[in-house]
Amino acid sequence: MPLLLLSGYPKSGKTHRSQQLIADFTARIAASSDPRIQRLKLFHVSDDTLALDRHAYATARAEKDARAAFASAVKRELTRDTIVVTDGMNYIKGFRYQLYCEAKAVQTPNCIVQVGTQPPQCREFNEAALREQSKDSPPYEPEVFENLIFRYEEPNGMNRWDAPLFAVPFEDEAPDFQAIWDALVGVDGKAKVVKPNAATVLKPATxxxxxxxxxxxxxxxxxxxxxxxxxxxxxxxxxxxxxxxxxxxxxxxxxxxxxxxxxxxxxxxxxxxxxxxxxxxxxxxxxxxxxxxxx
Known part of the structure; x- marks a missing residue:
């Protein structure tokens, strides 16, 4: 089903927000009597679930390979009955456009959730992770972290591949995900109809x-x-x-x-x-x- 794309700076709390979203959506699916909703599944894709090392962002070749693995995992799971939660920085607009095209190709909605933690707070989280060397929350090397902050291309809701765009502020400990659910699954039981366009239809050809x-x-x-x-x-x-x-x-x-x-x-x-x-x-x-x- 839909593609839910999280975007944000490194160490901004994207995994925490994705877990909140998954818990919220799981409860909505379990509480629904609509057969269309009941058959929905949730799939979580992240650097950690794909065993992608943080060092992959230190070189262009390794990062490109990591993004390719990430995109392939999303494409494999993207169906009309699966909500794919893509928990990654997704900081390059061209990569977000690529995933948007994949969603359009299977005629399913997508949206962007921007985790609004700002660089100073992200930097504090990364420095704490460096001190603790936690396996549950691996840190980025300082040079890699600063480079990713510098290269981050913020989503713009005026672009069709970045819309609809929802922001989750750092201070909001328990966000209301109703608008995100409606954008992906539909309002009052009516699913959003997505038509493929010329950029996403695989046309038969010799x-x-x-x-x-x-x-x-x-x-x-x-x-x-x-x-x-x-x-x-x-x-x-x-x-x-x-x-x-x-x-x-x-x-x-x-x-x-x-x-x-x-x-x-x-x-x-x-x-x-x-x-x-x-x-x-x-x-x-x-x-x-x-x-x-x-x-």
Whole structure:
């Protein structure tokens, strides 16, 4: 069923909030007489449930692998009868967009719950965890922690993949989750209807046609980047528009054409068997590039 995506700074209490949400939703399911509600299941995905080490965030390659494992776990469990509680920082907007697309693909609602603990308090929690070296609440190394704080991309409810957006303040010890339940499960027994869009529908296509679309869509993105770099020689760190609501965030050292072509070939090799729709290819390629440029 729905995708419930938690987002927040490291050590902000996301696991605590996810456990509160799971307990609240479990009670609602048990108390309901609606067969549609009764058959709902809850699935909790987190770095800890997937045995992902905190050190994974110390290097770009390890972090990318960790995010891939996280996304695969969400995708495996995402069905119309399962509420998937994704307990992670989910701090990169491109990654949140990727999970949003997965929810749309199975025609199920999603929402974002932002844990509102601010960096100073998170820093205190992490320092305490470092002192205690608790296995139940593993700490982040200080340099990794500060880097994650700096890179956090706050959810914006104006973006369709970050909406609806709910904030849970640090001071709220017992939040009311009714609005979140209504957004995901429906109001007065009526389920929210989600229609797939062009970015999430897997359209049937011949192998030849799909490979052509894969080649063309990725080429269009590369062309947009090379055109931007030609207009801004020597500049880095810009945003290149690659489609509707799609932007490639360039690194401070502009990538060369051979680097771009190498990334393009890698992406094609990874996705040549997936038979994605044209719009989805471009969105995922933009996400792939943004992840690569963060290293």
């Amino acid at each position: 192998e030849q046609d799909y490979l052509y679309e894969l080649d063309k869509s990725t080429s269009d993105v590369i062309a947009a980047i090379t055109a931007w770099t030609a207009d801004h020689p020597g500049e880095g760190g810009g945003s290149v528009k690659a489609g509707e609501e799609l932007e490639v965030e360039l690194p401070m050292n502009p990538p060369s054409l051979p680097q771009l072509q190498r990334l393009r070939r890698q992406f094609i090799q990874l996705n040549r068997q997936h038979n994605l729709s044209k719009t989805r290819v471009k969105a995922l390629f933009v996400t792939y590039l943004n992840d690569a440029f963060e290293s």
